[in-house]
Amino acid sequence: MLINVDNQVTYIYTAAQRIHHDKPTVLFIHGAANDHSVWNTQCRYFSTHGWNALAIDLPAHGKTNGVALDSISALSGWIKKCTEILELEKLSIVGHSMGSLIGLELASKSKSIVNQLALVGTNAPMPVSDQLLETSKSKPALAYQMINQYSFSNRAKLGKNDIPGISMQGVSIKLMQRTKPGVLHADFVACNSYADGVAAAEKIICPTLLLLGAQDKMTPASRTKALEEAIPDSTVKILSGTGHALMAEQPNQVTDCLKDFLIGT
């Protein structure tokens, strides 16, 4: 579906379903240089299990127009506007990587609207190395390659996708290569400059899942302790043999973890 946010066309994937205000809503937020499609299997699952399942394209990503926002605070505010336009009073947020920081910020600032929060492939802070930050600005094509290298576990680098016949790393880099100029750098600036993650985490009152990959080199599972301890009601789930691209590497396991968390077993 398309909505108008700040006079810009904004795209939201809904698995071809309409929003029903009597259903619970889960909003999926993608990471840097990605779009809604990284969430398609999860979104489809929740859309047939009693939920409004929405996967949004952030400003200047995917099919959404506008200019990339280079702060997590601004992105969080933009998501808040979207929820208001959609008249969503309560929702669950699932964010991956940069999207997890947006969810974290939103849940800390707008406690009354976020019911549940799932942070997938997350760290706070989420520093980006000087080299990668500079490369994202001067040589984005090289940065995409570096990200693709770091984002997958050793196992996944030879493939064997749960989705038959599809290359995980192939789709991943082609998606990044379609990113508009300057967007990756803005995304990385937003991640790198977000210093308030742990403080924001302390304010979260909703149940929160930290879903992590054991072989994540971008946001290592070993660096989430502070975040885990800061969130009053947090649960940690680590997927073995999985890198940063959790939804690509383990689409079914990610769905199962989110189902257990959002719906319950």
Next chain:
Amino acid sequence: MSDHRDFKLETLGLHAGQEPDSDHGSRAQPIHFTTSYVFPDTDTAASLFNMERGGHVYSRISNPTNAVLEERISAMEGGVGGIATASGQAALHLAITTLMGQGGHIVASQSLYGGSHNLLQYTMPRFGIETTFVNFRDLDSLAAAIKPETRLVFSETLGNPGLDVLNIPAVSKLAHDHSLPLMVDSTFTTPYLIEPFAHGADLIFHSATKFLGGHGVAIGGILLDSGNFNWSQSDKFPTLSEPYEGFHDMVFTEESPIAAFLLRARREGLRDFGACMSPMNAFQIMQGVETLGPRMQRHMENTRSVVSFLNDHESVSQVTYPELPNHPDHKLAAQLLPKGCGAVFTFELKGGRDAGQKFIEKLKIFSHLANVGDAKSLVIHPASTTHFRMSDEDLVAAGIHPGTVRLSIGLENIDDLLGDLKQALKSR
């Protein structure tokens, strides 16, 4: 090396898409000889049908053995995925029917394999899809053939049988300037000799029956997507960019902006047309793919020796091979195909049709049959076999004459191959 692969072709040919079997540790890829897959519960069943989960439902749509082959060849080509099909012809048909329906139009090279030519010239028009055949060396003619209803530009990487070298960078640019994808049949070249995606092609198909298998025991095809073409950039591809009633109003370009083509091809094309590959064939073709690199190296060594021998022989009036300076695409071949121009080529014997037929019948090691890309060396007379449905005019346009003999050079000892050719030429 393409930009998302951590390993080189020979390694990918052995490992991509597979990990040792989790139940028994089998190192070789098991053959999943099953039509269907037990669902653990009704919810999982529904989720698999609705693409909410990855996995397999029915082997016409996907199969674990086939999936390894699909990922493996896709990795070798640098693509985002593939679909194994019953044959190369099935792959071509699947691509066409995924991209267009009645009223669609294709611009194709006039130098095509006879089977592809038949499909486009005679069969698809019955379903309202027309093709204009042009000489792809003439880019102006190619551009002039593009119509508002054109949906695909199609050629072989090495035209059959004249070995016209496709100028992939130039032709893909022209196609892209018209918001059209370029699909290539890379059967003769395999990813060992050229990676068409790296040069600008958008779709590839192979007759996997040929060099990919290499053993001549299994028919199969594979259709691959580069993930580069933006199907939403125009309104030319409503099958991908508009809601599909046949799958709950799915918009494939929204579902997967990168793999929309493969998604529709599998979810509609395999589902409805059903030209899937048998898992046994997938396994057999995989055995060939595992040694593609070393085999192609040997194919090239033997081919160069045979080409040189024939080119110097007094009974031969012409050898058509792009590495020879007199081939019209010699310079382009040096640029695009530095590892070699394939192991299939034609030559003309002095004496025309009779001389050609006698020569074929005298050969002892070369097998006279309708195939190419086997480990065994093969020979055929195109005008009376593979291209017999073509008119004389079309034959000449495709570079075929009454005395043309086509060879597919195999992996035998080169001394034995040259000895066989010598005695056949001598005893004519």
